[in-house]
Amino acid sequence: MRPLTLVEGGVTSLDRDDVDTDQIVPARFLQRVERTGYGKYLFHDWRGDGDVDLRPNPVLVAGANFGCGSSREHAAWAIEDFGFRVIIAPSFGDIFAGNALKVGLLPIRLERDACRAVVDAGTVRVDLPEQTVLASGRQWTFDIDPDSKHRLLNGLDDVAITLREHSDAITAFEARHDLLPLPDTTAL
């Protein structure tokens, strides 16, 4: 994934709560086996109905519980492919927020008032190393777990890190854990 440090630019607002991943990418577009090219399906039905005018900007500001519903990573792929790097919302669906971090998208939780102020400002500066959001002279700080921050700042491949840092620990764990009578799916 692309590293992310500073993001600066315009803001697109989607002022709705509980936006589920079926809206972000409708299920009928999930039958492709590729990982790229989902940007054109982003909010496909809402845009098609003239319901949403989605301007390309680096930052999307959304309502509470953004990305609830299904686990489809296609939702994060589509947002990233469309050109967004940061999503700011009062809260996110758990699975979506995790998926976003894996594809180089930064989900930032800010209070509703702060979200509104960012939208009103029209442009924003997001500083990941400092964990700050700056708009119209106001500044907010946000939380992110240190591991996710490190991976995002450096654009690191999760799998490679785990294999490099934990291979021995996994092997040692399995030596104990495999003594349990866990089901063997190859022997059903």
Add this chain to the structure above:
Amino acid sequence: MPRTTPRTMLGKIWDAHEVAPGLLYIDLHLIHELSSPQAFDALREAGRAIRRPDRTLATADHSVPTDGTAAGSLIGRPLARRQVVTLEQNCEEFGVPLYSLGHERRGIVHVIGPELGVTQPGMTIVCGDSHTATHGAFGALGFGIGTSQAEHVFATQCLPMLKPKSMRVVYSGELGHGVSPKDLILATIGQVGTAGFTGHAVEFAGPVIEGMGMAGRMTICNMTVEGGGRSGMVAPDETTFAWLRGRPGAPADFDAAVEVWRELRTDEGATFDREVHVDASRVSPMVTWGTSPGMVIGIADRVPDPDASDSESGRAAGRRALEYMGLRPGNSLTELPLDHVFIGSCTNARIEDLREAAAIVAGRRVAAGVRATVVPGSQQVKADAENEGLDRIFLDAGFEWHHSGCSMCGALMEEVQLAPRQRCASTSNRNFEGRQGHQARTHLVSPAMAAAAAIAGHLVDIRDWSQGHATADPR
């Protein structure tokens, strides 16, 4: 951690699987055709193997036709065919056991895991599917993951994870006549909200859960994600053990395993980060009126006025939902003619669900103008139902009887999508905009409520039905 510290079931399972701080070992990785192809591609690109094919199991459920098509290569629709064939090729290449089209063990991934006995107490279970919460009904920690995480599990059998907070939903009272586990979880989501469980693994407890069968517990845990929680859990007990005994994946020394499983339940005195109390005796048969599972009322209640909401965002969402659903505040949901009834999905397509629905349908006819479909949760459920003669009951009543698949729940393919503004009573889990087709209108209900709605041609209060009053048209 000293053993004297009381722990929650979540805490015990987490502790037993932490390889390193924040790195969780995964006991079972379930996969299907929809969320896995890109993860296999990533493995190939990096030249990596699947670390534990023996802890991995695949099935085809989302993109399969339910007409009895016998192999992936025979699927008519090109995109669906390519997705299922890709799964078959990937599983062959990486040595993953697969139950694809034509296999008697195929079915919806969250139905076959328990059915095969590979879902067991104390395990960590993941799948690229949010309804992996279902498996928690067995006292496992099951949660949905994305495709990048699936790749990570393929390569390492682990996941970097932040431990979820713990939450307990304690039910008091008994379920009333005609009130099902589906109604209970819908009412609970209505109470806590669609983000009420966010960040938490939720343990469901109380006498009503202890007295519930495994199918009901699975329905409850399945929909935890509709309240924003990644995992739902129920303490394993005699009901759990009896259900698992003799299944293909069950441990050889079953009694020894049971002794270990008994230790999993939350210790007396353990504290949860949050606790919610729900009076089960006050729950009535539920139906969603809007476009999120939290927009739900008792069948005898009236559609609420969004302007009564205490937030501007709530008022806006309510108004939007009413317009989408073609409803007005004060409407009774029993007044609305239905176009379709769907009995299926990982929420409500187990044999127990089909029995409940068949008991309502027996000897009656589907109302004119209603298309009604039953899609069993697995090929095994289908076979069991046919052995019991349930297929005949449904077919004689005018229902369609299908092979297993996600069908109208995910509604991926045109033949299972409703037309704009068509209205459907559905036993599935999501009533989102467009979920069952562009501009389609979904009302989530229990299997019994869906069955009665198919006969009546509109939603009915199953409590009246059971007392024999609903044969007359309440309109």
